Amino acid sequence: xxxxxxxxxxxxxxxxxxxxxxxxxxxxxxxxxxxxxxxxxxxxxxxxxxxxxxxxxxxxxxxxxxxxxxxxxxxxxxxxxxxxxxxxxxxxxxxxxxxxxxxxxxxxxxxxxxxxxxxxxxxxxxxxxxxxxxxxxxxxxxxxxxxxxxxxxxxxxxxxxxxxxxxxxxxxxxxxxxxxxxxxxxxxxxxxxxxxxxxxxxxxxxxxxxxxxxxxxxxxxxxxxxxxxxxxxxxxxxxxxxxxxxxxxxxxxxxxxxxxxxxxxxxxxxxxxxxxxxxxxxxxxxxxxxxxxxxxxxxxxxxxxxxxxxxxxxxxxxxxxxxxxxxxxxxxxxxxxxxxxxxxxxxxxxxxxxxxxxxxxxxxxxxxxxxxxxxxxxxxxxxxxxxxxxxxxxxxxxxxxxxxxxxxxxxxxxxxxxxxxxxxxxxxxxxxxxxxxxx
Numbered sequence: 001x002x003x004x005x006x007x008x009x010x011x012x013x014x015x016x017x018x019x020x021x022x023x024x025x026x027x028x029x030x031x032x033x034x035x036x037x038x039x040x041x042x043x044x045x046x047x048x049x050x051x052x053x054x055x056x057x058x059x060x061x062x063x064x065x066x067x068x069x070x071x072x073x074x075x076x077x078x079x080x081x082x083x084x085x086x087x088x089x090x091x092x093x094x095x096x097x098x099x100x101x102x103x104x105x106x107x108x109x110x111x112x113x114x115x116x117x118x119x120x121x122x123x124x125x126x127x128x129x130x131x132x133x134x135x136x137x138x139x140x141x142x143x144x145x146x147x148x149x150x151x152x153x154x155x156x157x158x159x160x161x162x163x164x165x166x167x168x169x170x171x172x173x174x175x176x177x178x179x180x181x182x183x184x185x186x187x188x189x190x191x192x193x194x195x196x197x198x199x200x201x202x203x204x205x206x207x208x209x210x211x212x213x214x215x216x217x218x219x220x221x222x223x224x225x226x227x228x229x230x231x232x233x234x235x236x237x238x239x240x241x242x243x244x245x246x247x248x249x250x251x252x253x254x255x256x257x258x259x260x261x262x263x264x265x266x267x268x269x270x271x272x273x274x275x276x277x278x279x280x281x282x283x284x285x286x287x288x289x290x291x292x293x294x295x296x297x298x299x300x301x302x303x304x305x306x307x308x309x310x311x312x313x314x315x316x317x318x319x320x321x322x323x324x325x326x327x328x329x330x331x332x333x334x335x336x337x338x339x340x341x342x343x344x345x346x347x348x349x350x351x352x353x354x355x356x357x358x359x360x361x362x363x364x365x366x367x368x369x370x371x372x373x374x375x376x377x378x379x380x381x382x383x384x385x386x387x388x389x390x391x392x393x394x395x396x397x398x399x400x401x402x403x404x405x406x407x408x409x410x411x412x413x414x415x416x417x418x419x420x421x422x423x424x425x426x427x428x429x430x431x432x433x434x435x436x437x438x439x
Contacts, residue, residue, distance in 0.1 A: 007148065007150040007151060007154070008150060010150075010154055011150050011153055011154045011157065014154045014157045014158045014161070015157050015161075016390070017158070017161060017386035017389070017390060018157045018158060018160060018161020018162075018386075019161065020161075020386065020389045020390040020393040021161045021162065021163060021166055021385065021386060021389045021411075022161065022166055023389070023393045023396075024388075024389035024392050024393055024411065025163075025166050025167070025170060025389075027393075027396060027404075028392050028393070028396060028404050028405060028407075028408055029408055030170075031401075031405055032405045032408040035405070040091040041089070041091055042091050042092065042093065043081040043082045043083050043085075043092070043093075044081065044082060045078070045079055045080050045081045045082035045083075046079055046080060046117070046121065047080065047081075047171060048080070048117075048121055048124075048171070048172040049171050049172050049173045049174055050120070050121070050124050050172040050174065051076065051079050051080050051117060051172075052076045052080060052097050052098070052099055053099070053101055053105055053106075053109055053174065054109055054112060054113065054117060054120065055067075055072070055075060055076055055079065056068075056072055056076070056099040056101075056106070057105070057106035057109040057110065057112075057113055058113040059072055059075075060103070060106055060250060060251060061106060061110060061113060061250070062113065066251065066257070067099040067103065067106075067251075068098065068099050068103075068254075068257040068258070068260070068261050072099060073096055073097070073098045073099070076097050076098070076099070077096070077097055079117070080097045081093065081097070094268050095265075095268065096264070096265075096268055098261050098264065098265065099261060100258075100261045100262055100264075100265040101174075101206060101207070101258075102205070102206060102208065102243075102247065102254075102255075102258055103247045103250065103251050103254040103257075103258065104206070104243040104244065104246060104247040105174075105206040106250065107243065107246060107247075108203065108206060121172065124172050125169060125172060128168065128169045128172065128173075128176045128177065129160060129169055131176060131177060131180035132159060132160060132165050132168075132169070132176055132179070132180065132348070133156050133159070133160060134180060134183075135159075135179060135180045135183035135184075135348075135351065136152075136155050136156050136159050136351065137152070137156075138180075138183040138184055138186070138187040139183055139186070139187070139351055139352045139355055140152065140155070140355065141187045141190065141191065142183070142186045142187045142190045142325055142328065142352065143325045143352065143355055143356060143359060144190070144320065144325070145355065145359050155355070159348075159351060161386075162348075162385065163344055163385045163389075163411055163415075164344045164345045164346070164347040164348045165345075165348060167343075167344055167345045168345035168348065171345065173343075173345045174206065174207060175207060175210060175343075175345050175346055175348070176345065176348060177206075178204050178206065178207045178210050178211060179210075179348045179349055179351075181200050181201075181203050181204035181211075182200075182201075182204050182210075182211060182214055182332070182349070183351075183352075184197075184200045185197045185198070185200040185201045185204065185214070185218065186214070186218070186328050186352070188200060189218060189221075189232060189319055189324075190319040190320070190324060190325070191319070192319065194222070194229060194230075194231035194232040194235065195231040195232065195234060195235035196235060197218070197232050197235065198218075198222075198231070198232040198233060198234065198235025198236035198237070198238075198239070199235040199236065199238070199239045201214070201215050201218060201219075201232075201235075201236050202235070202236045202237075202238075202239035202240040202243060203239065203243075205240065205243070209339050209340070209341060210335060210339060210346065210349065213331050213332070213334060213335040214328065214331050214332060214335065215236070217311060217327060217328065217331040218232060218328075219232070219233060219236065220311070220315060221314075221315055221317075221324070221327070224315035224316060225316065266340070271340050271341050271342070272293065272296065272340060272342060273296060273297075273300060273337065273338050273339060273340050273341070273342060274336060274337050274338075274342045274416055274419045274420070275296045275299050275300050275303070275337050275338060275420070276293050276295075276296025276297065276300075276340075277296070277342050277416055278296070278416050278417075278420060279295045279296045279299065280293070280296070281416070283295070300337070300338040303334060303337055303338060303423065304334065304338065306427060307330055307331070307334055307427070310327070310330065310427075310430055310431070311327055311330070311331070314326065314327040325352070325356065326356065326426075326429075326430050328352060329352040329353040329355075329356045329426055330353070330423075330426055330427065330430060332349040332350065332352055332353065333349075333350055333353040333419065333422050333423040333426055334423060335349055336349050336350055336419045336422075336423075337419050337420065337423050342416070344412075344415055347415075347418060347419060350418065350419060350422050353422050353423075353426045354382065354422060356426065356429075357375075357378070357422070357425055357426060357429065360429065361375065363429060364425070364429070371428070374421070374424070374425055374428070375425065377421055378418075378421040378422060378425050380414075381414040381417045381418045381421050382414075382418055382422075384411070384413060384414040385411045385414065388407075388410035388411040388413065389410075389411050391407075391410070392404045392407050392408075392410060392411075395407070
């Protein structure tokens with residue numbers, strides 16, 4: 001009887017943890033941000049990542065205006081921040097919120113440009129939540145992990161109640177759309193729908209920095225058995241050609257403007273990868289910031305090289321073997337580690353790696369002491385966000401609102417440790433595993 005009740009107890013605890021995360025973000029994190037913005041005269045508008053892309057698409061398709069232009073950037077700022085940014089105000093945000101996307105993103109947004117943005121914000125909020133939930137199911141299919149209904153529900157609740165998902169949904173980040181497209185591409189490849197999988201890969205290229213690694217891996221996997229897998233390449237090539245060709249038609253020479261926009265974005269945000277941030281924090285006062293950046297880039301290159309031999313061996317693996325799922329999870333974990341963007345919402349790409357590690361937990365829990373300690377460290381790092389959000393929520397509900405607001409950083413303490421630990425564990429887990437095993 002106790003064994004039968006255990007999944008229900010786990011689901012109940014997961015639901016409490018997820019609810020505490022949403023409460024923390026709505027009441028504590030946003031409450032702190034509003035108070036801090038008011039104290040420093042920092043503007044707050046709709047703060048929707050969809051808005052710059054929607055406005056740029058509308059102005060390009062309806063009025064033939066260049067979405068990369070400074071005039072559009074100012075209009076974007078007025079909606080996103082509530083007013084145009086002023087360089088004379090030191091507390092104004094550094095992110096200019098320019099249209100720093102490939103112009104072919106307008107084709108995905110074209111059906112939405114006639115919708116009033118307040119209504120679109122509500123619809124897109126729920127769409128991202130739905131796509132994130134669907135991506136959990138897609139990754140379970142890719143891993144071919146059959147869970148009972150309560151197990152699937154637990155995975156859904158914890159994913160939707162994780163800080164990366166909550167932050168992405170609240171900010172209406174297109175990274176969540178890309179994460180769902182990548183999950184769909186992997187699931188289609190695993191189920192044999194190769195042309196559709198390649199097509200979804202091409203659509204995910206609206207955020208090239210998040211999609212390039214998985215795209216390279218799946219194309220490499222496909223060409224390794226060209227006769228059986230060439231449809232994936234055909235699907236990707238056809239849709240990518242349509243996107244690039246259409247982009248050149250609606251805005252000739254767009255790629256030069258996009259490259260300039262990306263350069264400006266990195267200059268005013270000074271974004272770093274997770275591994276660069278981690279190394280900078282470790283070096284601390286002992287070295288300059290540039291040392292952390294350079295060292296991080298070297299470690300990123302080492303991480304890529306470490307994955308190379310493994311992926312080379314996995315290139316022959318059929319889609320219904322563990323090797324395909326392992327390679328896909330490894331590549332996405334590597335993406336989160338090395339992409340020059342450390343925003344927590346990008347960590348949704350760690351979902352297949354985390355699910356895989358939970359599925360194969362026996363390999364760690366019955367292994368050496370070092371493997372057991374590594375698994376414990378990874379579990380604590382992932383679970384810390386909910387321990388912190390639950391603690392702060394309880395403090396807030398007890399009437400100690402000021403104390404809760406002061407502790408707004410607690411859920412972030414393990415943010416940079418999670419990608420490092422997950423990548424390291426899945427890399428170690430794959431070494432020595434026999435190939436060609438059904439999942």
